[in-house]
Amino acid sequence: MRILVLGGSRFLGRHIVEEALLRGHTVTTFNRGVSGSLPGVEEIHGDREDAADLERLVDGRHWDIVVDTCGYVPRVVLASAQALSGHATTYAFISTISALDGFPSKPGTDESGLWACEPDAGPDDGDYGVLKAGCERAVSVGFTGNALFIQPGLILGPYENVARLPWWLTRISHGGQVLAPGSPTVPMQLIDARDIAAFTLDQSEAGVADRFIVTGPAGNATYGSWLEMCKDVTGSDASFVWVDDQFLLDREVGPFVELPLWAPPGPDMDNFWSASTERAFAAGLRSRPVLETVRDTWEWLREIPEESRVYGSSRQHGIAPDKEQAILEEWHKRS
Numbered sequence: 478m479r480i481l482v483l484g485g486s487r488f489l490g491r492h493i494v495e496e497a498l499l500r501g502h503t504v505t506t507f508n509r510g511v512s513g514s515l516p517g518v519e520e521i522h523g524d525r526e527d528a529a530d531l532e533r534l535v536d537g538r539h540w541d542i543v544v545d546t547c548g549y550v551p552r553v554v555l556a557s558a559q560a561l562s563g564h565a566t567t568y569a570f571i572s573t574i575s576a577l578d579g580f581p582s583k584p585g586t587d588e589s590g591l592w593a594c595e596p597d598a599g600p601d602d603g604d605y606g607v608l609k610a611g612c613e614r615a616v617s618v619g620f621t622g623n624a625l626f627i628q629p630g631l632i633l634g635p636y637e638n639v640a641r642l643p644w645w646l647t648r649i650s651h652g653g654q655v656l657a658p659g660s661p662t663v664p665m666q667l668i669d670a671r672d673i674a675a676f677t678l679d680q681s682e683a684g685v686a687d688r689f690i691v692t693g694p695a696g697n698a699t700y701g702s703w704l705e706m707c708k709d710v711t712g713s714d715a716s717f718v719w720v721d722d723q724f725l726l727d728r729e730v731g732p733f734v735e736l737p738l739w740a741p742p743g744p745d746m747d748n749f750w751s752a753s754t755e756r757a758f759a760a761g762l763r764s765r766p767v768l769e770t771v772r773d774t775w776e777w778l779r780e781i782p783e784e785s786r787v788y789g790s791s792r793q794h795g796i797a798p799d800k801e802q803a804i805l806e807e808w809h810k811r812s
């Protein structure tokens with residue numbers, strides 16, 4: 478099959494490209510050419526926000542499947558969906574579980590609706606999840622053909638450029654006392670980018686026009702188990718010091734960002750790690766063990782010099798060493 482990947486040179490997109498090539502598909506990528514390039518694909522460089530670039534992309538071409546990995550603004554996605562109408566059979570849009578109305582205060586289920594957001598909304602018309610809901614609508618109204626919506630939960634794996642698992646692996650590899658947030662028993666729900674890539678292609682190849690929450694089984698790791706996995710794969714002597722959530726919040730430690738993957742419990746976060754995935758699993762989703770994800774991410778990361786590791790594309794992830802140390806000292810004195 479002929480597959481076009483919008484994006485395709487970074488984390489999830491790169492896995493989609495690699496999986497498509499493994500399956501013998503002919504792959505075209507469309508991106509600006511600033512985030513690197515991949516062998517074995519036809520690369521077309523252009524900006525999806527530029528109408529002339531979109532016209533040049535589709536001119537005389539037709540694809541069986543388009544996978545849109547980098548749509549964040551509804552009106553930008555609307556323009557791509559309209560431009561690709563008649564030039565592709567299936568449009569697979571990589572959305573997010575955060576597009577579900579009320580999530581994570583409300584449960585994320587296959588029956589959940591989407592946040593209110595117009596299909597031509599601009600970048601300032603909502604937060605990330607709201608805008609992704611608008612992007613889904615943009616594909617629905619703008620594309621004439623099969624529309625497939627993939628709503629991933631929290632994605633980990635090799636090539637991660639958000640600096641969640643890479644930050645923890647790097648920090649834990651340094652050893653010593655490591656500040657661990659909250660409680661080791663908190664269940665998580667993680668998915669490997671490679672499993673999302675495989676599922677997206679399975680559904681697209683079959684011409685499925687549907688919407689799926691795509692994440693791992695609830696509780697496929699706990700905060701304690703995955704930090705221990707990080708310790709095992711890095712061969713570190715780290716010891717984890719579990720510090721109370723409120724103690725960290727009182728010291729203005731930023732959830733998700735300063736301590737990546739830390740979602741302090743509370744009414745706003747009640748359902749964060751427990752989305753329902755029945756439909757995706759029934760449709761054939763396979764979710765590898767989290768240990769495999771952690772191990773393979775370390776195998777990839779260890780080849781990259783520490784000073785070159787990217788901790789987040791738009792903001793710095795990871796707590797500063799002196800702040801971590803100060804909090805640990807205060808915690809020990811208190812307890």
Ligand SMILES: NC(=O)c1ccc[n+]([C@@H]2O[C@H](COP(=O)([O-])OP(=O)(O)OC[C@H]3O[C@@H](n4cnc5c(N)ncnc54)[C@H](OP(=O)(O)O)[C@@H]3O)[C@@H](O)[C@H]2O)c1
Pocket residue numbers: 483484485486487488489490491507508509510511512513523524525526545546547548571572573574628629630631632633639790
């Ligand atoms: N990480 C998570 O936990 C998580 C969870 C749920 C959902 N998601 C979703 O998963 C997707 C992640 O995608 P990703 O990892 O592949 O990376 P990404 O960082 O969203 O996409 C980057 C890709 O898009 C290209 N790109 C960026 N701006 C462009 C533009 N204006 N025109 C053309 N190409 C452009 C980049 O290449 P150039 O820079 O060279 O242009 C690169 O190939 C997103 O849709 C995200 O919402 C992520």
